[in-house]
Amino acid sequence: MSAGRSPERAAVDAAALLPALRAIAEQAGEAILGVYNGDHGVRAKADASPLTIADELADRLIVAALQALTPDIPVVSEETVETAGPAAAGAHRFWLVDPLDGTKEFIKRNGEFTVNIALVDDGRPVAGVIHIPVQGETYAGAVGAGATLRRGGGAPIPIRCRPAPADGVVVMTSRSHADNAALDAYLADARVAERRVAGSALKFCRVAEGVADLYPRLGPTSEWDTAAGQAVVEAAGGRMTMLDGSPFRYGKPDFLNPGFVVRGA
Structure with a gap:
């Protein structure tokens, strides 16, 4: 040093x-x-x-x-x-x-x-x-x-995250915190093959291991809910951003997160 x-x-x-x-x-x-x-x-x-x-x-x-x-x-x-x-x-x-x-x-x-x-x-x-x-x-x-x-x-x-399948993406959604109306609006222009429900950080895991492709979170979370999942997904070749595509950052004074989206390869 x-x-x-x-x-x-x-x-x-x-x-x-x-x-x-x-x-x-x-x-x-x-x-x-x-x-x-x-x-x-x-x-x-x-x-x-x-x-x-x-x-x-x-x-x-x-x-x-x-x-x-x-x-x-x-x-x-x-x-x-x-x-x-x-x-x-x-x-x-x-x-x-x-x-x-x-x-x-x-x-x-x-x-x-x-x-x-x-x-x-x-x-x-x-x-x-x-x-x-x-x-x-x-x-x-x-x-x-x-x-x-x-x-x-x-x-x-x-x-490893997978490329999005040609016949449509598998979307992960929250078991306890889903806003289905907002999610429907967000996915309106997407080709969706299936929606799967899961609790906790399991949704990140499914994208990272290549069995799901997209995880939009439109409601609030805290930084400790997402940091490990983001690291695993990005290490596996995916990415997590703000809803507008800008980088998702940590260390905010209140540790509260805005909405985000997790994508596979």
Whole structure:
């Protein structure tokens, strides 16, 4: 490191972090599954969204592990944003974590929830991991180094976005937050072969692995909902932009996202 250069701005090898991130996400997934079939201890947060024991267990595990892995990089989690968010919003590099993305799906016990961890550098997610505890699957990617899928503890296998099929695209839509009228209007000029519904960050995974082609999100989300998915999709050859096609950026003071669209190759 050159004199006067802060640790935060030192070069980072995002791809080299992926094995550790997989392990952290999978450990959090085990903690979540330990609660899944029992008493969730559900209560409402200040914004009326649900919070469970599993959210809190996974949050503590992930935040502690990331702080040990990279002590100089701040961590913003959905559950710690009020304390960690203000400092990280001004940082060039920080972690974004959703310890249990899809809490409503977790409470319904439909399996469509994930653990999301992403590294943001200069407003862009450069590495991300999405773990699906019930399926035992872990998607991981570093932009410029490719994306992989690991199943059941096996070796990671490469995944890639596909070109849009000539007979129409497969569109992913939200299970719990869809605005079907707005989506119909957005897709009015598109050739659509099928719409598929999924919860949490699973929609990003389906585009990244080449079984879906388009994921428009017209309503609000938070940065921890999308950063890992964007990293995995872009590592797999896709892209995520604002609805007008401009770059999608992170580190906003309130960590709230506008609408966006995810596209395959």
